[in-house]
Amino acid sequence: MKKSGYWAGAGFCLLSILCLSLSLVPLVRAYFYKPIAVTMPGQTKIDAKLPGTYIGITSFTGRTPEDRIKAMNMDYWFSDSSEKEFYKVNKFPSKNYYSEKEEAQAPLFELIVGKAGKYVFTSDYAIGTEGPSFQTVLIHYDAEHIRSELVIGLLMCVLTGALGGFLIWKTRRSSAS
Numbered sequence: 574m575k576k577s578g579y580w581a582g583a584g585f586c587l588l589s590i591l592c593l594s595l596s597l598v599p600l601v602r603a604y605f606y607k608p609i610a611v612t613m614p615g616q617t618k619i620d621a622k623l624p625g626t627y628i629g630i631t632s633f634t635g636r637t638p639e640d641r642i643k644a645m646n647m648d649y650w651f652s653d654s655s656e657k658e659f660y661k662v663n664k665f666p667s668k669n670y671y672s673e674k675e676e677a678q679a680p681l682f683e684l685i686v687g688k689a690g691k692y693v694f695t696s697d698y699a700i701g702t703e704g705p706s707f708q709t710v711l712i713h714y715d716a717e718h719i720r721s722e723l724v725i726g727l728l729m730c731v732l733t734g735a736l737g738g739f740l741i742w743k744t745r746r747s748s749a750s
Contacts, residue, residue, distance in 0.1 A: 575744055575747070575748045578740050578741070578743060578744025578747075579740075579741060579744050579745075581737075581740050582736075582737045582738065582739070582740035582741030582742075582744065583737065583741070584737070585733045585734070585736045585737030585740060586733075586734055586737035586738065586741075587737075588733045588737070589729070589730045589731070589732075589733035589734035589737060590730070590734075592726050592729035592730045592733060593726055593727065593730040595726055596722050596723050596725065596726015596727060596729075596730070597723070597726070599715075599719045599722050599723075600719050600723060602623060603623065603713060603715065603719055606622060606623055606713055608710045608711060608712045608713070609621075609627075609710070609711040610708055610709075610710055610711075611629065611694060611696075611708070611709045611710070611711060612706055612707075612708060612709075613631075613644070613647065613696040613706065613707060613708075613709050614647065614696045614697045614698055614704075614706060615695070615696065615697075615706065616693060616694070616695045616696075617693070617694050617695075618654070618691065618692075618693055619691070619692045619693070619694050619711070620690075620691055621686040621689055621690060621691075621692055622689050623686075623689060623713050623715070624686050624687060624688050624689055624715075625685070625686060625713060625714070625715030626683060626684075626685050626686075626713070626714050626715055627683070627684050627685075627686060627711045627712065627713055627714065628680050628682075628683050628711070628712050628714050629649075629680065629681045629682045629683070629684075629709045629710070629711055630678055630679070630680050630681070630709065630710050630712060631644065631678070631679060631681055631707055631708065631709040631710070632678050632679075632708075633678070633679060636705075636707070640704055640705060641679070643698055643699075643702055643704040644679075644681070644704065644707065645679065645681065646698075646699055646702075647681070647696050647697065647698055647699070648696065648697055648698075648699060649662040649664070649681075649682050649684075649694070649695070649696050650662065650693075650694070650695040650696075651684045651692060651693070651694050651695075652692065652693050652695075653690075653691075653692060653693070654690070654691040654692060654693060656693055660684065660685070660687075660692075661684070661685070662682050662683070662684050663682060663683045663684070664681070664682050665679070665680045665681060665682060665683065681709060684711075694711075696709075
């Protein structure tokens with residue numbers, strides 16, 4: 574009976590380490606995931622390796638105010654790889670954002686990827702409008718999801734670790750008396 578308490582306590586301690594490591598997986602995956610470069614206007618095949626929210630950000634350094642306005646009013650389409658099912662693309666309102674380097678940057682749109690896979694992103698100026706092509710970066714942003722998994726994993730780690738430590742302590746205390 575005394576050894577079973579040690580084994581149960583050790584099992585819960587191992588389970589706490591497993592909970593902690595599983596909660597860190599989304600954080601590590603997001604850290605090593607590289608942004609996706611998109612040339613606009615145009616069509617780009619995207620391999621979204623992580624589900625979640627992607628934000629399209631561009632830099633307007635050296636662009637005229639007219640080019641900025643045209644780019645902010647661009648039309649976007651996001652579909653599966655066969656272009657049969659289209660998904661919603663949310664535009665950000667026209668507003669200048671500035672980085673610490675004082676380069677004018679602007680988030681243009683947001684799209685939500687339901688599951689990892691291959692997709693097609695298409696962008697074009699409004700009908701009758703022409704403008705220059707420029708680079709946009711799709712950045713994976715899913716902090717709420719990562720934060721919630723991390724908090725739940727840490728909570729489970731503490732609870733199962735505390736239970737394992739308690740079982741080991743109780744077994745040791747009962748074997749000493």
